[in-house]
Every structure is written in C-alpha cells, then in structure tokens.
Amino acid sequence: xxxxxxxxxxxxxxxxxxxxxxxxxxxxxxxxxxxxxxxxxxxxxxxxxxxxxxxxxxxxxxxxxxxxxxxxxxxxxxxxxxxxxxxxxxxxxxxxxxxxxxxxxxxxxxx
Amino acid sequence: xxxxxxxxxxxxxxxxxxxxxxxxxxxxxxxxxxxxxxxxxxxxxxxxxxxxxxxxxxxxxxxxxxxxxxxxxxxxxxxxxxxxxxxxxxxxxxxxxxxxxxxxxxxxxxxxxxx
Numbered sequence: 585x586x587x588x589x590x591x592x593x594x595x596x597x598x599x600x601x602x603x604x605x606x607x608x609x610x611x612x613x614x615x616x617x618x619x620x621x622x623x624x625x626x627x628x629x630x631x632x633x634x635x636x637x638x639x640x641x642x643x644x645x646x647x648x649x650x651x652x653x654x655x656x657x658x659x660x661x662x663x664x665x666x667x668x669x670x671x672x673x674x675x676x677x678x679x680x681x682x683x684x685x686x687x688x689x690x691x692x693x694x695x
Numbered sequence: 696x697x698x699x700x701x702x703x704x705x706x707x708x709x710x711x712x713x714x715x716x717x718x719x720x721x722x723x724x725x726x727x728x729x730x731x732x733x734x735x736x737x738x739x740x741x742x743x744x745x746x747x748x749x750x751x752x753x754x755x756x757x758x759x760x761x762x763x764x765x766x767x768x769x770x771x772x773x774x775x776x777x778x779x780x781x782x783x784x785x786x787x788x789x790x791x792x793x794x795x796x797x798x799x800x801x802x803x804x805x806x807x808x809x810x
Contacts, residue, residue: 680797685745
C-alpha cells in the first residue's frame with residue numbers, strides 16, 4: 585500500500601501569517617495517463633471533510649486563492665499565504681492513483 | 696446542488712450486520728463513482744470501498760474485504776454498504792463521497808459496534 589506521511593501533525597498558526605503542510609508518498613503518484621491524483625481535504629470540527637484541491641494544484645470551487653497546492657512525484661505541499669480564523673481544523677492529503685486509496689494522518693491547524 | 700445523505704447507522708453487537716444507505720441528488724448519479732470513507736472517534740480518515748458508476752468495478756480496504764459489500768441502485772440514486780461480521784474496530788462515522796477523488800461528501804452516519 586502507498587503510505588502517505590504528513591508533517592507537521594500539529595501546526596500552531598498566527599492569523600495573517602503563512603502556513604505550510606507537507607505530504608509525502610512512498611510511491612510515485614503519477615498515473616499511467618500522466619496525471620497525478622493527489623488531493624487535499626479540510627475538515628472543520630464537527631463537520632464533514634471538504635475537498636480543496638485535486639490533481640495536486642487544481643483548486644475546487646469556492647476555495648480561497650490564499651490556498652495553493654503544489655508538488656510532484658512523491659512530494660506535495662499545501663500552503664496558506666495568510667491564515668484566517670476559518671482555516672482551523674484538520675487537513676488531509678489523499679492519493680487516488682493507486683489501490684487502496686490512502687490518506688495522510690492529518691495535520692491539525694490551530695490558532 | 697450536490698447532496699448526499701447517509702442513514703442506517705446505529706448501535707450493533709459484535710458479529711452483527713448493518714446496511715448503510717447514501718441517498719444522492721443534484722448530479723447524474725450513474726455517471727459517478729462513489730466511495731465509503733470512515734472515521735473512528737477522534738481519529739483520521741480511512742478509505743473503505745469504492746464502486747464505479749455502472750457498478751462493474753468495486754474495491755475494498757483489506758480491513759473490510761470479505762465482510763463488507765458495496766452496491767448501488769442507480770434507479771434510486773442510492774449507494775449502499777452491507778456490513779457483516781462487525782467488529783468493535785468498525786466503530787466509526789461512515790461517509791459517502793462522490794467521484795474517484797471524493798469531490799463531495801455527505802454528513803456521515805455513526806456506527807457503534809459494542810456489546
């Protein structure tokens with residue numbers, strides 16, 4: 585199975601400051617069609633997860649542009665340019681290139 | 696508006712069975728793969744199973760293979776998860792999610808396996 589490793593697991597942030605989360609995979613996430621199926625999700629306390637990015641850097645509708653997804657192969661990053669209060673919660677990466685699908689452990693972002 | 700509503704979660708004894716449902720609306724159901732993802736209390740997300748839009752392909756996590764069955768009724772826009780031989784470690788909120796890359800999620804339904 586592809587293991588997804590996120591760091592850090594806990595990220596204290598300051599409002600208005602940048603933040604960054606790393607996600608590494610034990611195998612390349614490049615699929616046979618040439619696409620890389622790496623996704624990012626955000627889960628606020630008491631809510632369902634919401635997808636933020638698919639295929640590494642494609643932002644979902646309604647996601648603020650202060651969020652950026654980047655990376656390739658086995659190393660990926662989610663960046664927030666200026667943290668806002670609504671950004672608290674847990675962030676997960678998930679690969680949908682290989683079976684079984686696998687998630688990172690989650691990174692808890694708190695002010 | 697895309698919407699998924701899960702139901703069927705409840706308290707069940709170890710070794711028991713349960714069927715979860717996910718009623719979908721707001722999109723072309725049979726054109727989309729669907730997934731079940733679970734989250735144990737206070738823990739992270741764990742993928743459980745996926746099924747293609749035409750139901751001609753399914754896949755399962757090793758932890759549930761042989762005990763859980765995913766299926767769908769495209770005439771009713773509903774996804775199901777039949778769970779047999781339940782274990783204490785199956786206790787979790789179960790979410791259905793749309794598409795191979797889980798672009799939309801339901802609110803979840805809680806399954807508690809305990810004696």
